[in-house]
Amino acid sequence: MAKRTESWTAVTLDVPLRDLDDAQGLLTACGCAGLELRDGEGGLPGIRQPKSGRALVIGSFETKAKAQAALKTARARLKAVAASLEPIEVRDWSTEWRARIRPVRVGRLWVGPPWETPPAGAVALRIEPKMAFGTGDHATTRLCLQAVDDFLAAHPKATVLDVGTGTGVLALAARALGAGRTVGTDNDPVAVELAIECAQENGIEGVEFREATLDGVSGEFDLVLANILANTLVQLAPHLAPKVGRRLVLAGVLVHQRAEVETAFLAQGLRAAGHAIEGEWIRLDFERAR
Numbered sequence: 001m002a003k004r005t006e007s008w009t010a011v012t013l014d015v016p017l018r019d020l021d022d023a024q025g026l027l028t029a030c031g032c033a034g035l036e037l038r039d040g041e042g043g044l045p046g047i048r049q050p051k052s053g054r055a056l057v058i059g060s061f062e063t064k065a066k067a068q069a070a071l072k073t074a075r076a077r078l079k080a081v082a083a084s085l086e087p088i089e090v091r092d093w094s095t096e097w098r099a100r101i102r103p104v105r106v107g108r109l110w111v112g113p114p115w116e117t118p119p120a121g122a123v124a125l126r127i128e129p130k131m132a133f134g135t136g137d138h139a140t141t142r143l144c145l146q147a148v149d150d151f152l153a154a155h156p157k158a159t160v161l162d163v164g165t166g167t168g169v170l171a172l173a174a175r176a177l178g179a180g181r182t183v184g185t186d187n188d189p190v191a192v193e194l195a196i197e198c199a200q201e202n203g204i205e206g207v208e209f210r211e212a213t214l215d216g217v218s219g220e221f222d223l224v225l226a227n228i229l230a231n232t233l234v235q236l237a238p239h240l241a242p243k244v245g246r247r248l249v250l251a252g253v254l255v256h257q258r259a260e261v262e263t264a265f266l267a268q269g270l271r272a273a274g275h276a277i278e279g280e281w282i283r284l285d286f287e288r289a290r
């Protein structure tokens, strides 16, 4: 497809459904480079849709002159047409998405993209946003980062298991704060690869990242983290609970899902140890009842 420039212009033809083919043919004959049809089926919120019995045909033209000529032709040839013309907004997505990724500061931790500079004194993790979840800018990750910071402040050499590690953000944060044995697992091999890369890019050694089921991970851990989703956590409860030496931190749970997740983990002999809420998300903490 040709590169978009400032002069790209869209022509919108609002026509009766019966004239849909004619409208498409006309815009194509006038040299439009791209066509979009909206016939009212499955419209997205916030996007203009046609009235009942009508359709919108939108053609993109490389120059305003071509668009104006198409508009004139449409008005002359199509009967019940409402035609309009507007410039196509030029957006550089390759840089725009970067602007939306904000670094986060949680306790001693700073997590941000490589192009941002952490404040002096912060324990910094730079995470390149790629194909795995966990750049620090999601509420569930922030809630867990707070738990990691709090737990490691009280238990500086704690052992840590991070289930559903994604980019490895929680495991790496724990290790950077002084954790002892640290293991991160994910059922997505791409996430595991990226977590290993992320550890290397941050110069953090000693975290075992694996694509493993929980039964393949030996031993108990002082802190077990699992930021996944409520239904998965409920399924994993009998496998997660035996790994918990002291504290279990669960996230990825919506506030209204709290009871079902709590029930599943209390049934495994763990004790509720508090919670934290950010927006619609809740973090649930448990401890091993001794």
Ligand SMILES: C[S@@+](CC[C@H](N)C(=O)[O-])C[C@H]1O[C@@H](n2cnc3c(N)ncnc32)[C@H](O)[C@@H]1O
Pocket (backbone or CB within 6 Å): 132, 133, 134, 135, 136, 140, 141, 144, 162, 163, 164, 165, 166, 167, 168, 169, 170, 185, 186, 187, 188, 191, 227, 228, 232, 252
């Ligand atoms: C919401 S992301 C959390 C990433 C990171 N830990 C964070 O806090 O930002 C959940 C991750 O769990 C992984 N996952 C989903 N189901 C899983 C399962 N049954 N076992 C292990 N990992 C799982 C996904 O592949 C994904 O990387």
